[in-house]
Amino acid sequence: MSTNLIEFKDVSFRYGEDQPWVLKNVSFTIDEDEWVAIIGHNGSGKSTIAKLINGLLFPQEGEILIDGKKVTEDSIWDIRKDVGMVFQNPDNQFVGATVQDDVAFGMENRGISRETMVERIESTLNAVGMKDYLLTEPHRLSGGQKQRVAIASVLAISPKVLILDEATAMLDPNGRKEIMQTVSGLQDRQGLSLITITHDLQEVVQADRVLVMNGGQIWDEAEPRKIFAKKEELREIGLDVPFVAILADALLDAGITIAHEPLNHEELLEDLWTLHSKT
């Protein structure tokens, strides 16, 4: 049974009274165990949503509920136990002198006992594939490894939701793959809500659902396949569409009708193969 873990009710936000609305009347819900990708051009309000979820910012209008609790000045310390965030720059998120110190930091702040800490350091670093680096100094890690440690540090406080705010934007292609494999594995195993804020289309196609932001409002909300079927409209609001979606369109122009919007090479090849063997 799935329940709403995050709920935005008519949320509006602006940085000051004389400033324009960054978010206007935004409502959506995110379920337990669900993976939602938020996309939109720079300035569309994506990151503001993340900051509202863990109370780095508060809305002027509407309300936000996390696991039934309203986000307020008083509740944020409780809420932050449930909400883990990983940001863009891998170099700005390290506090510990070694990998294990870093993972311990968040737990120390929450007064978790030593035995539990030792256990969780091991289990979370194992979960992100970094257990061999317990005593490594952070500056000796690659960008992808740093971000995986950052994810482990967040997981160590067992949040209900993990938010990656452009966490792969500064990584090379290998680093990106590492992170996406890590989080999709985690999501399968641990039952965690996952919110990825991203421009990377490979990340978007893996999500259960996509929220498209434009001009501070939800422009569309659907599974990736339905979103990427709207190629022209997506381009108009400054977003990209995947290679296979563009090729499927070109094939249509060349007289080949693809049965359904493909999300990856395999699906497109499969469709072409079916067409091919029918004739």
Add this chain to the structure above:
Amino acid sequence: MDITFENVTYIYQKNSPFEHKALENLSLHIESGSYVAVVGHTGSGKSTLISHLNGLSIPTEGKVKIGKYALSENEKINDMKELRSKVGVVFQYPEHQLFEETVEKDIAFGPENFGVPKNEIKTRIQKIIPAVGLSEDLLERSPFDLSGGQMRRVAIAGVLAVKPDVLVLDEPTAGLDPRGQKEMMDMFYQLHKEQGTTTILVTHSMEDALKYADHVIILNKGTKYMEGKPEDVFVQREALNRVQLDVPEIVQFISEFNERFDTTIPFQNQSMTELAQMIQRTLKGAESP
């Protein structure tokens, strides 16, 4: 300006326990007026290579020639400043280097240092502002009040205002949204076409290298691994995978298609439309034996 590396080796912190060889016996040639992409995974020596182009690093061994300037351990050049006015480098996240009170002052800082007259600077700024996609009413604003994308553009305008003959771009679009990335890459390409600026792009994006460059250099472990025209280099999937690089998505797809359908559609840097037509012909050809 032609650029030549002759057997260049560069060692960080030589004769210390932290000694690290970042470039090893690297030789390459970049023709004046060309657009070259330098590709390699993290740690392959890309950034060290770049830092030789405007004399921030001097080869430990070997020689770098940039036009009439030569850099080697024995020949330190006197007019480093002149070299730096000819080679503009856009470093990663250049917006971190903004510091002036206003956008206009920040853009003018470079050319002022190189002794460009005030009037000339004004004229240049007027031309550059629209070219980088900014509007003139931002000139009096503090660069720190701008969005990330706008700050990036201001920083790039500052490099362009020096009018370099060689433009070096180190991952210039990292962190921008898709439209911002495309606008910026198109802007550099236009500059390259219109003014013949020698352009050196360091990138992880095989797609950008394929789209914009006329020559690709693949680095691995501080030395040249492959080079050639993008369409020749990027079809060598196994060789690229060996140094942890992927091929552009279109190349990947064509090879998967060929495998599945037992066909031999070549990669010729074709457009999507052309590829679709090739696929259509292949499927149709198979119909009528």
